[in-house]
Amino acid sequence: DPAVYEAVFEAALAADERIEPRDWMPDAYRASLVRQIAQHAHSEIIGMQPEANWITRAPSLRRKAILMAKVQDEAGHGLYLYSAAETLGVGREELLDKLHSGRQKYSSIFNYPTLTWADVGAIGWLVDGAAITNQVPLCRCSYGPYARAMIRICKEESFHQRQGYELLMALSQGTEAQHAMAQDAVDRWWWPSLMMFGPPDDESAHSAQSMAWKIKRHSNDELRQRFVDICVPQAESLGLTLPDPDLRWNPARGHYDFGPIDWDEFREVLRGNGPCNAQRLSQRRRAHEEGAWVREAAAVYAAKHGEARS
Numbered sequence: 001d002p003a004v005y006e007a008v009f010e011a012a013l014a015a016d017e018r019i020e021p022r023d024w025m026p027d028a029y030r031a032s033l034v035r036q037i038a039q040h041a042h043s044e045i046i047g048m049q050p051e052a053n054w055i056t057r058a059p060s061l062r063r064k065a066i067l068m069a070k071v072q073d074e075a076g077h078g079l080y081l082y083s084a085a086e087t088l089g090v091g092r093e094e095l096l097d098k099l100h101s102g103r104q105k106y107s108s109i110f111n112y113p114t115l116t117w118a119d120v121g122a123i124g125w126l127v128d129g130a131a132i133t134n135q136v137p138l139c140r141c142s143y144g145p146y147a148r149a150m151i152r153i154c155k156e157e158s159f160h161q162r163q164g165y166e167l168l169m170a171l172s173q174g175t176e177a178q179h180a181m182a183q184d185a186v187d188r189w190w191w192p193s194l195m196m197f198g199p200p201d202d203e204s205a206h207s208a209q210s211m212a213w214k215i216k217r218h219s220n221d222e223l224r225q226r227f228v229d230i231c232v233p234q235a236e237s238l239g240l241t242l243p244d245p246d247l248r249w250n251p252a253r254g255h256y257d258f259g260p261i262d263w264d265e266f267r268e269v270l271r272g273n274g275p276c277n278a279q280r281l282s283q284r285r286r287a288h289e290e291g292a293w294v295r296e297a298a299a300v301y302a303a304k305h306g307e308a309r310s
Ligand code: ACO
Pocket: 035, 036, 039, 040, 041, 043, 044, 047, 105, 106, 107, 108, 109, 127, 128, 131, 134, 195, 196, 197, 198, 199, 203, 204, 205, 206, 207, 210, 216, 220, 270
């Protein structure tokens, strides 16, 4: 009886229990998880590109080792997340095909260019900082495989955030030119980082339902505000300013007020018209095509290995 299944599902949510792959779940819950987890996985994979751009030009062996580790972590995050999506009954090939043909999204943030070395620091501090703020609550997501993947991902994101902060600190306290480079990177990455949290709550199509299903635990605007509140004192310690003349403490709200976000820019980036959308997708497609021989070799190996055992 479907009503009984539905009641068991609702009772598990109400008791804050995890929904596991073999449990019954509403089709729309499954579809929304696939949508969000796939978008998240694609973001990790596409997100390797802007920073990989600086690996060969890192200013020291130490910085290069850190950056390589970080970019590899992102590949790993993408793989855990594709695995989490696969537990919902979709195939990795299908998801990649949707990414490559533009039918599934990835985060707006990765469509901006990394113009200087300081961008590596700004991405770590702001982009990974925003990612942690958004993802720590996902460790308590109602879907078990997604929640568990998030625990390890958040630990690694925390290292990413700290390396960015430390990099920016070194530049900020360096020569005048280095300080100016750090400030310029923060000026360019601040507003796009705020857009990562998604549209304002009254325009967020999925929030209400995702919160009822305990996929999301906080709204887009709540997490954006939390991020602003965390960043203001950190910017002060860095000796850098955030590019928002309206940013000020509001004692009545107990939060920092901030200026208006350019949602037209956000919508344009989502439509494919950001500064790097075309480049990111074409590079991803090329990497996939060039990796075809690896997938074929792995499949042949797996088949032979299976034969030898049987
Ligand atoms: N970039 C691209 N698309 C976005 C963004 C963004 N920053 N924010 C929202 N969207 C899309 C949504 O995917 C949705 O589109 P869809 O219906 O085609 O799927 C649409 O805009 C409306 O947004 P919401 O209704 O608010 O969507 P949702 O409830 O899924 O909230 C959010 C968006 C907050 C990004 C959520 O999906 C989430 O928490 N995802 C997991 C985290 C994640 O993906 N992070 C990726 C960047 S972090 C990193 O990779 C380092």
